[in-house]
Amino acid sequence: MAKSPETEHPQKAIGWAARDNTGTFSPFHFSRRETGADDVTIKILFCGICHSDLHCARNEWGVTNYPIVPGHEIVGTVTKVGNNVSKFKEGDKVGVGVLVASCQKCESCQQGLENYCPNMILTYNSIDRDGTKTYGGYSDLIVVDQHYVLRFPDNMPLDAGAPLLCAGITVYSPMKYYGMTEPGKHLGVAGLGGLGHVAVKIGKAFGLKVTVISTSPKKESEAISKLGADAFLVSSDPAKVKAAMGTMDYIIDTVSAVHSLAPLLGLLKVNGKLVTVGLPEKPLEVPIFALVGARRLVGGSNVGGMKETQEMLDFCAKHNIAADIELVRMDQINTAMERLAKSDVKYRFVIDVGNSKLQ
Amino acid sequence: MGQAPEQEHPKNAFGWAAKDTSGVLSPFHFSRRATGEKDVTFKVTHCGICHSDLHMIKNEWGNTIYPIVPGHEIVGVVTEVGSKVSKFKVGDKVGVGCMVGSCRSCDSCAIDLENYCPKVIMTYANKYHDGTITYGGYSDIMVADEHFVVRIPEGTPLDATAPLLCAGITVYSPLRFYGLDKPGMHVGVVGLGGLGHVAVKFAKAMGVKVTVISTSPSKKSEAIERLGADSFLVSRDQDEMQAAMGTMDGIIDTVSAVHPLMPLIGLLKSQGKLVLVGAPEKPLELPAFSLLMGRKIVGGSMIGGMKETQEMIDFAAKHNIRADIEVIPADYVNTALERLAKADVRYRFVIDVANTMKSTP
Numbered sequence: 001m002a003k004s005p006e007t008e009h010p011q012k013a014i015g016w017a018a019r020d021n022t023g024t025f026s027p028f029h030f031s032r033r034e035t036g037a038d039d040v041t042i043k044i045l046f047c048g049i050c051h052s053d054l055h056c057a058r059n060e061w062g063v064t065n066y067p068i069v070p071g072h073e074i075v076g077t078v079t080k081v082g083n084n085v086s087k088f089k090e091g092d093k094v095g096v097g098v099l100v101a102s103c104q105k106c107e108s109c110q111q112g113l114e115n116y117c118p119n120m121i122l123t124y125n126s127i128d129r130d131g132t133k134t135y136g137g138y139s140d141l142i143v144v145d146q147h148y149v150l151r152f153p154d155n156m157p158l159d160a161g162a163p164l165l166c167a168g169i170t171v172y173s174p175m176k177y178y179g180m181t182e183p184g185k186h187l188g189v190a191g192l193g194g195l196g197h198v199a200v201k202i203g204k205a206f207g208l209k210v211t212v213i214s215t216s217p218k219k220e221s222e223a224i225s226k227l228g229a230d231a232f233l234v235s236s237d238p239a240k241v242k243a244a245m246g247t248m249d250y251i252i253d254t255v256s257a258v259h260s261l262a263p264l265l266g267l268l269k270v271n272g273k274l275v276t277v278g279l280p281e282k283p284l285e286v287p288i289f290a291l292v293g294a295r296r297l298v299g300g301s302n303v304g305g306m307k308e309t310q311e312m313l314d315f316c317a318k319h320n321i322a323a324d325i326e327l328v329r330m331d332q333i334n335t336a337m338e339r340l341a342k343s344d345v346k347y348r349f350v351i352d353v354g355n356s357k358l359q
Numbered sequence: 360m361g362q363a364p365e366q367e368h369p370k371n372a373f374g375w376a377a378k379d380t381s382g383v384l385s386p387f388h389f390s391r392r393a394t395g396e397k398d399v400t401f402k403v404t405h406c407g408i409c410h411s412d413l414h415m416i417k418n419e420w421g422n423t424i425y426p427i428v429p430g431h432e433i434v435g436v437v438t439e440v441g442s443k444v445s446k447f448k449v450g451d452k453v454g455v456g457c458m459v460g461s462c463r464s465c466d467s468c469a470i471d472l473e474n475y476c477p478k479v480i481m482t483y484a485n486k487y488h489d490g491t492i493t494y495g496g497y498s499d500i501m502v503a504d505e506h507f508v509v510r511i512p513e514g515t516p517l518d519a520t521a522p523l524l525c526a527g528i529t530v531y532s533p534l535r536f537y538g539l540d541k542p543g544m545h546v547g548v549v550g551l552g553g554l555g556h557v558a559v560k561f562a563k564a565m566g567v568k569v570t571v572i573s574t575s576p577s578k579k580s581e582a583i584e585r586l587g588a589d590s591f592l593v594s595r596d597q598d599e600m601q602a603a604m605g606t607m608d609g610i611i612d613t614v615s616a617v618h619p620l621m622p623l624i625g626l627l628k629s630q631g632k633l634v635l636v637g638a639p640e641k642p643l644e645l646p647a648f649s650l651l652m653g654r655k656i657v658g659g660s661m662i663g664g665m666k667e668t669q670e671m672i673d674f675a676a677k678h679n680i681r682a683d684i685e686v687i688p689a690d691y692v693n694t695a696l697e698r699l700a701k702a703d704v705r706y707r708f709v710i711d712v713a714n715t716m717k718s719t720p
Binding site for chain 1: 466475477536595607621629637638640644645646647650652653657658659660682
């Protein structure tokens with residue numbers, strides 16, 4: 001590891017990195033690999049700020065390898081393509097999400113589930129196949145194998161579409177996999193943040209009745225009038241929770257704080273499904289009788305495969321679904337992170353990389 | 360509740376009941392209702408002893424009504440049928456499991472899932488439609504609505520079939536519902552007791568490769584040679600568990616004690632399913648990360664509906680699946696329950712009711 005981040009690759013790059021577990025960001029000079037035969041080089045225009053970026057910047061999961069350049073909701077324009085690249089050309093609007101490589105040989109990869117490949121390489125904080133660290137989208141350019149690049153639909157706004165690359169696929173994938181798509185059925189969305197607000201929009205597009213489950217009563221009017229939810233349940237109100245017991249077919253639990261699953265499970269009908277997509281750092285408590293007594297299940301899901309992510313983008317474009325965002329400049333990122341830690345955002349920050357001074 | 364158990368119904372009945380939380384059973388005279396137009400009355404020949412009986416006689420779940428006559432793995436021979444009964448006749452071999460009534464009109468009942476009916480009536484210690492308390496199969500006769508009676512096919516032994524009425528359906532239902540029944544799949548069975556040993560047999564009959572997961576290395580040779588399991592994993596052995604990670608399509612977890620789920624979730628392949636059929640009385644910890652990384656599921660299941668219970672009995676008859684039992688006389692029942700509490704049985708006690716449960720004049 002004799003080479004520094006600046007010299008290990010031939011293409012100069014600049015981004016903002018966190019260097020220790022205070023998670024404070026500052027300018028960072030590094031480099032990107034040469035555009036290989038299968039690669040697409042992308043000038044980054046926008047990058048969404050995902051709560052995972054915050055967890056990682058502060059080493060809350062204990063796996064951070066500093067310095068870290070986060071960002072896995074990346075949108076930009078193609079500036080160069082390798083000789084084997086047929087799907088993209090210069091000038092195309094494209095996106096990159098949570099993965100940049102996988103083994104392509106295992107059962108998961110063969111089924112289009114690169115996100116479950118035991119050797120998948122994440123967009124940031126992973127070790128790439130050449131032994132160097134991956135750096136994410138809080139930067140000016142990125143080089144990615146064409147298989148892991150998404151085509152951005154024409155009618156999708158670049159800035160508001162960026163968060164779909166993680167938040168969107170994170171809720172879309174389990175909604176399809178666990179069968180939460182039958183019109184008329186009742187979906188509960190626990191947590192109304194980056195993931196939750198997109199889950200409401202996608203749920204409505206599937207024809208579901210959607211109830212937002214939240215601890216914050218003040219989110220109610222927006223949930224209903226702006227996001228289109230049918231109902232709002234304040235989960236800290238025991239009487240309201242009791243009245244809603246056994247009424248939901250499915251629940252997507254987007255809450256990343258540690259919480260008990262007991263009240264949520266009680267909201268499900270017999271055969272109900274609770275899918276957890278948030279990543280709390282401690283285990284959740286499950287009272288087993290809530291599962292056994294009504295044949296309910298708790299499942300997990302982690303982003304989605306490449307084919308499915310493209311399908312999700314096209315679905316959202318068709319239904320005019322994009323995230324509700326607040327644009328920030330790169331030099332405002334530390335303030336944005338502090339506000340995100342307090343859930344003070346409606347509902348995703350997106351860094352306007354193209355218009356930011358990075359140095 | 361003015362009438363004594365002996366007088367509230369017209370038919371005399373005799374059984375063994377626990378009268379208080381000591382859980383000690385003793386002879387008990389009570390009565391059964393007259394055979395209603397949809398009822399089937401049968402002479403009980405055998406009744407299996409389920410671990411739930413043990414929990415209930417000691418009021419461990421807090422809902423026991425004393426005196427309690429347990430027993431929900433009941434088999435016998437029909438002696439009388441009501442005028443509107445179409446499925447059974449005198450002389451038929453029949454069984455009754457965990458339920459004797461439900462609302463018959465809710466969403467669950469409408470799809471043959473009476474076991475999930477919010478108003479389900481359990482075979483013992485529950486209030487029946489007529490307001491009286493139900494008494495179970497540690498007794499000489501049973502009267503039940505024909506909807507909740509299953510036929511035991513000719514040629515199947517009554518005694519070794521009795522435990523299937525609870526243990527059998529409890530593991531058969533989730534093997535089918537969660538799709539863990541496809542030939543070539545690999546399924547783990549945690550716990551080798553009444554439920555576990557039957558799970559091994561059903562899964563093998565479905566063409567599934569089975570690994571028994573247990574804390575007791577001493578159960579290994581029986582699991583493989585006698586029950587037909589393909590392999591055996593000692594859950595306390597870190598190396599064995601590590602080597603088996605990511606190898607199972609599903610796991611049926613029959614253990615009712617509190618235990619960690621994370622090692623079991625680790626044994627699952629991507630998209631694998633852990634199904635709990637035991638219900639520990641404290642919540643268990645679920646590490647969300649292990650579910651997400653691999654899109655895995657933890658689900659529950661509780662017995663099965665009546666249609667499925669009959670299907671299970673017929674499947675067992677076709678594949679010669681029966682429980683491994685120790686038949687005991689009625690007056691051994693307290694000792695049997697003490698041994699059951701120490702898991703000292705291979706693998707289900709069955710009371711020989713017809714020959715040994717007689718009221719002394």
